[in-house]
Amino acid sequence: MKLNWNVNANGKEKSRIGARGTLKVFGLLMVVLLLMSGCAASEPAxxxxxxxxxxxxxxxxxxxxxxxxxxxxxxxxxxxxxxxxxxxxxxxxxxxxxxxxxxxxxxxxxxxxxxxxxxxxxxxxxxxxxxxxxxxxxxxxxxxxxxxxGTVGIIYNTAMIDEEIDSWNALWDPKYEKQILMLDSQRDSIAVALKKLGYSINTKSLEELEAAKAALIEQKPLVLAYAGDNLKDMMIGGEAAIAFCWSGDAVYMISENEDLAYVIPKEGSNLxxxxxxxxxxxxxxxxxxxxxxxxxxxxxxxxxxxxxxxxxxxxxxxxxxxxxxxxxxxxxxDDADLANLEVLLDLGDFIEAYNRVWTEVKSAR
Missing domain, CATH: 3.40.190.10 (Periplasmic binding protein-like II)
Incomplete structure (x- = not known):
């Protein structure tokens, strides 16, 4: 609790207070001090x-x-x-x-x-x-x-897509051009491309990493946006047809739009x-x-x-x-759905290669 003070600095009125006024002022000050003491006691320690x-x-x-x-x-x-x-x-x-x-x-x-x-x-x-x-x-x-x-998978709008989605390849399908959302997240986006190609999301192979980069650059003209938290609102509002996302966000989006469905792609994903x-x-x-x-x-x-x-x-x-x-x-x-999933690992110094790849993907035209 905070008390705002407005102090009158004009000293001309002070001489007219008198003894009774002094007692009133003293009493008022005591009340204020008690109030301040009570506020201070309730303030977090x-x-x-x-x-x-x-x-x-x-x-x-x-x-x-x-x-x-x-x-x-x-x-x-x-x-x-x-x-x-x-x-x-x-x-x-x-x-x-x-x-x-x-x-x-x-x-x-x-x-x-x-x-x-x-x-x-x-x-x-x-x-x-x-x-x-x-x-x-x-x-x-x-x-x-x-x-x-949770898991990472694909969320898609069944009112906008009339086929059953089960593969990361759907995020590279030209018929969904400018209806695709990708997460603006380095490890997650690269992991999607790696899984699409059949590689581990923790690969330390420069050849495999370069292949993932090429796939992401190839996909880029099809992508409507690399999104953050706004991905949820865009999918709920039907601004995009398909995206990859975290499972918890999918739960929320589906609760807001019954046309949305979530799937863990058959190639595997991230747990x-x-x-x-x-x-x-x-x-x-x-x-x-x-x-x-x-x-x-x-x-x-x-x-x-x-x-x-x-x-x-x-x-x-x-x-x-x-x-x-x-x-x-x-x-x-179910446990069977988790069988083909990988946990992201710390890559040590090799993360610099991932940093370079992501920078090159984001800057590609």
């Missing part, structure tokens, strides 16, 4: 700086955390893992919490950009399904706690995980642990899963979800 993907948390959850722990959450967002990495790598940022993806967590661990997590302080870690623990990018969950997971980390140099590590534990509560996970549309790794949260949600194959595919 601490701050927690959170850096997250856009539209990736129920804001009511943040309000609940602030109230319960008497803390002010300072919340910023980013659009890609690479944006997050650059911000944290530069240093000087105050973030206590971030939520990167698998390969970026692996990279941040290797470069000493994250603090270790004391799982003894995360009482709700037991609610996380064992399938999402101890994964290759963070063995033993020494540096991260699962937040959400991804977003985990919560504490960036190196965080100023409020104790409160960061409380926030991670809070987000891992089953009922808080339920609010987030219902709001975001992405898949929860929390088995107790999953049990709380409406069967219509937990039974949605877009968000919770």
């Amino acid at each position: 601490e701050k927690l700086y959170v850096y997250n993907w856009g539209d990736y948390i129920d804001e009511n959850v943040l309000d609940e955390f602030e109230t319960e722990f008497n803390v002010e959450v300072i919340y910023d967002t980013y659009a890609t893992n690479e944006d997050l990495y650059v911000k944290l790598k530069q240093g000087g940022t105050p973030y206590d919490i971030a939520i990167p993806s698998d390969y970026m967590i692996e990279k941040m661990i290797r470069e000493d950009l994250v603090e270790p997590i004391d799982l003894a302080q995360i009482s709700n870690f037991t609610a996380i399904d064992d399938r999402f623990k101890d994964l290759d990018f963070d063995p033993g969950n020494k540096f991260s706690v699962p937040y959400m997971w 991804w995980f977003d985990n919560i980390v504490i960036p190196k140099g965080a100023q409020n590590v104790e409160m960061a642990h409380k926030f991670i534990d809070f987000l891992s509560r089953p009922e808080i996970g339920q609010k987030n899963a219902e709001y975001i549309g992405y898949s929860t790794p929390n088995k107790e949260t999953l049990a709380l979800l409406d069967p219509e949600i937990s039974g949605d194959k877009t968000a919770y595919p």
Whole structure:
């Protein structure tokens, strides 16, 4: 609570106050001081700086955390893992919490950009399904706690496309010229091209990477836009017919437009995980642990899963979800649907080749 003061600096009236006026002024000052004391007591004692993907948390959850722990959450967002990495790598940022993806967590661990997590302080870690623990990018969950997971696939408008889509090749089909949306995301877009060609999304073959570049440049005249969060609105509004997207976004889009359908292409795709980390140099590590534990509560996970549309790794949260949600194959595919999927890995120094390829794709005419 803030009090705005308007002070009259004209001293001519002061001499006319008198004793009774002085008592009134003193009493008024006491009231104001009491009010200020009450306001000060209710103001958050601490701050927690959170850096997250856009539209990736129920804001009511943040309000609940602030109230319960008497803390002010300072919340910023980013659009890609690479944006997050650059911000944290530069240093000087105050973030206590971030939520990167698998390969970026692996990279941040290797470069000493994250603090270790004391799982003894995360009482709700037991609610996380064992399938999402101890994964290759963070063995033993020494540096991260699962937040959400999902797949990458194709979303298309069945009112605009009269065939069943099942292949990445559909994003290269000339009959959908200027009706195709691609994500403005380096690893994801290159991964789509690699899978289309039958290669691993983690290839370190320059020949295969150059073939992916050629495919993306060949596709570029067909692409309406390389989009970010606006991809959702464009697909919902029928501004485009087909796009590749993350499964959680597909859940939301389908809920807003019943003509939309989502498919994991037959060539395979990306299975991804977003985990919560504490960036190196965080100023409020104790409160960061409380926030991670809070987000891992089953009922808080339920609010987030219902709001975001992405898949929860929390088995107790999953049990709380409406069967219509937990039974949605877009968000919770069968194990057989996941068999041909890969997790993005940290490529080390070879990422520079990916950076070059993406720059050349974006600058191609």
